[in-house]
Amino acid sequence: MTPSPWPASCVPAEGPAGRPLLLAAGVSVRQLAQAAAREGFSLVALDAFGDADTRAAACRWQRWRDFDAATLLAALDEAARAGACGWIAASGFEAHPDLLEAAAQRLPLLGTPPAAWRRLRDPRRFFPLLDALGLPHPPTRWGEAPTDLQGWLLKDGGACGGRHVQPARGAAATRRALPYWQRRMAGTPMAAAFVADGRRARLLGVHEQLVGLAQAPFAWRGAVGPLTMPPKVSTHIDTALQQLVPACGLRGLGSLDFLLGADGTIALLEVNPRPGGTLQLYAAQSPLGLHLRACSGVPWAVQPVPQVVCGVETVFAPRTLHLGPHALRRLARRPWVHDRPGQACSLQAMEPLCSLNAQGATAAEVRAQLQRRHAELLELLEAESHEHME
Structure with missing residues (x-):
């Protein structure tokens, strides 16, 4: 008998075509919707x-903005009545822990x-937890700003x-839920995607983060x-995960952000306790099924699966744009365009505006392909803009 591809606790919760029913909520859940399909x-x-893409992959989509509590709780109640076995929190709940807790009372x-x-x-x-576990991180302060802000970054734990x-010197005076200052360090921004069961973690892969926009460096x-890491780096990552998972009770998919130094050392930045924006990089490993199990x-x-290097990049509107039906059709004809x-x-x-994907034999090949597709x-958008103005 062929084993079920999903946990037994999800089998009774059936949606269209007898498939187990789930709910996902967040700023964007496109990658979760496609993984589910x-x-x-x-x-x-x-x-x-x-x-x-989200509308095509999901059995139902509902607009949800600004983490409106009433809308989410009502949707969870409806999903519970329909027999859903649970829900998945995606990006954005970092700033809304009270809503996360209330929602968990409505549906697992x-x-x-x-x-x-x-x-x-x-x-x-x-950060005191990292210190207690002996895990490396950049010098970090909260409560009181450093006397000299040069070389420090201002961050928000709730974002x-x-x-x-932002660079702490000259940072905009915007309200932050959980402000802290962190020493800027040299290194490549990286992340380790993992799955955990509260006791142990297994690594899905390590990827390089692409960062930097105008006015938002x-x-x-x-x-x-995923990228192949030297054994020394892999050991550092595994050590950190195997300590953090039981200390925090991490469950399901998550990612560990860190800086990779030229000498192979790492400095931990944060843990994202949820599926993130890189789920499609690990599609061959059936990440949603792993999460639920x-x-x-x-x-x-x-x-283990053959490692193909993939890339994903969000495209932002370079200026005010109007996208009409013709522009949307041209985007749809490009299979590497998502989030249309x-x-x-x-x-x-x-x-x-949308996101792009690419894949290749090496990271350099994938980066070059992303750059060409972005250009x-x-x-295309510039041409559409001129036609619209005429």
Whole structure:
């Protein structure tokens, strides 16, 4: 008899075509929706964009902005009545731990518990934990700013995406939920994608983070990987994960952000206790099934698969743009374009427009392909803009 591809606890929760039913909520859940479709699940999607890919992959999409509590809780109640076995928190809940906790009371949260989110995102608790475990991180302060701000960054533990990170000297006076200062260090921004069951972790892979936008030098805009790491680096990563998982009760998919030094040392930056924006880099490993097995306490293991280097990059509107039906059709003809708007729309400068993907034999090949596709897309948008103005 062929074993079920999903945990037994999810089997009774059936959506369309008899597939197990889940709900996912966050700023964007496109990659979770597509993972669900690939791996045999039905997914109710709540996010702010409702792009064409999400609507095509999800059994139902509902617009959800500004982490409106009433909308989320009502959707969870409805999903519970429909027999959903649980829900998955995606990006954005870092700033809303109370909502995360309230939502977990309506339908089981399939992932890291809310209490662990609070510990991981609060610098007053997370960095002392790293010190207690003997894990390396950049010099970090909270409560009182360094006397000399030169060489320091100002961050917010309640934010995600990197736009909140600014050089401390001259940083904009914006409100931050959990502000802290961190010494700027040399190194390549990296992340380790993992799955955990509260006791142990298994590495899915390591990828390089693509960062930097106009007016936001540390904003996340994509990733390239998985990449082969030297044994020394792999050992450092595994040591950190095997200590952090039981200390924090991490469950399901997550990522560990770190700086990789030229000498092979690492400095930990943060833990994201949720599926992130790089899920598609690990599609061959059936990450959603791994997530659910690890959360449900059934046997699970990460199976080795051939490593193909992949890339994903978010494209932001270079200026105010109007995307009409013709532009959307031209985007749809490019299979490497994702997160396409579902209907004609206007975008302000630096709003996310879509994302690109690429793959190749090496990281350099993938980066070059992303650059070419980015340039092609911007050229297309400029042409559409001129036609619209005429």
